[in-house]
C-alpha cells in the first residue's frame with residue numbers, strides 16, 4: 037500500500053477525449069496508488085479502452101492531464117514505456133511467426149529483459165511456443181498477450197480485459213500471476229465489464245459510465261453497500277405507512293403479513309420496526325456485489341451513484357392477488 041504523499045502510479049484530471057464529434061471521455065478523474073491492484077469497471081462503450089490508450093500515449097487527450105508513474109506519457113517516451121506492461125483489449129499479433137519467436141523478439145527490443153521468464157510463463161498458461169500465431173485460438177492469443185505484458189516484471193501493468201477469452205482454469209492462473217506481481221510491488225490496473233473478474237484480485241475499483249468515473253471504493257466497502265435481501269413474516273398485518281418510514285429500505289413489497297425488501301446500511305431501524313410486532317420468520321441474505329454493479333448500469337448515465345435510500349414507497353399486494361390474476 038502506498039504511503040501518503042507518494043507519487044500515484046496513475047493520475048488523470050479532467051480527462052476529455054473526443055473522436056471527431058463523439059465525446060468518449062467527459063472529464064475523467066482517476067487516481068491509482070503505487071502498489072495497488074485497481075479494477076476499472078464499466079459497461080461496453082464506457083471509455084475504458086480510451087482511458088487506457090491515453091495512459092499508454094497511443095492516443096492524445098483533447099483536454100485534461102495524464103500522469104503515469106509521475107510523468108506525462110506524451111513526454112515520457114521509451115524510458116517510461118519500458119517500465120510498463122500493457123495488454124491491449126484487441127490484440128494484433130503478427131502472422132508467420134511462432135509465439136516463441138515473437139516473444140523473444142519483444143524481449144530483445146526491451147534489451148533482453150524478460151527473455152528468461154518466457155518459457156516459465158508459457159508453461160504456466162499451457163501456451164505452445166512453437167505454434168504459428170495465425171493458428172492460435174482467441175484464448176491462446178490472449179496468453180501471448182499476457183506473457184508479453186508480465187515477462188519483464190514491469191512496475192505498472194495496464195491490462196485491458198485481461199481474462200477475456202480465458203477459460204476458468206486460466207482465469208485462476210491469471211489471478212495468481214497478478215497477485216504475485218502485486219506481492220513483488222507492481223501496480224496493476226485492469227479493466228473489465230464483469231465484476232467477478234476483478235473482485236477477487238482488486239483492492240479498489242472505479243466504476244466508469246459514459247466517460248466519467250461514477251464511483252470509487254474498496255471491494256470490501258462495495259460489498260457492504262450491496263445490502264441484503266430481507267424477508268419478514270409477521271403474525272398480524274403491518275401498517276404500510278409505518279413500514280415506509282423505515283430508513284434504508286427499497287423494493288419493499290408488503291404481501292399480507294409478509295414483507296420483502298432490500299436493506300442497505302444498518303439494520304437497527306428495521307429491527308426496531310419488526311420488534312414492535314410478533315415476528316414469525318426473519319430471513320436476511322447478502323446481495324451479490326454483481327447486483328450493486330447492475331444498479332449502476334440501470335440508472336441514467338450522469339446520475340451519479342445510486343442514492344442511499346431514505347425509506348419510501350411500499351408496494352402493497354392483497355393476499356392471493358398478484359398482478360391482477362386470481
Ligand SMILES: Nc1ncnc2c1ncn2[C@@H]1O[C@H](COP(=O)(O)OP(=O)(O)OP(=O)(O)O)[C@@H](O)[C@H]1O
Pocket residue numbers: 055058059060078079080081082083084085086087125229
Ligand atoms: N476510434 C474511434 N473512433 C470513434 N469512436 C470511438 C473510437 N474508439 C472508441 N470510440 C467510442 O468511444 C466510446 C468509448 O469507447 P471505448 O472503446 O473506450 O469503450 P470501452 O469501455 O473500452 O468499451 P468495451 O467494454 O466495449 O471495450 C464509445 O462510444 C466508442 O464508440
Ligand SMILES: [Mg+2]
Pocket residue numbers: 084085086125196
Ligand atoms: Mg474496451
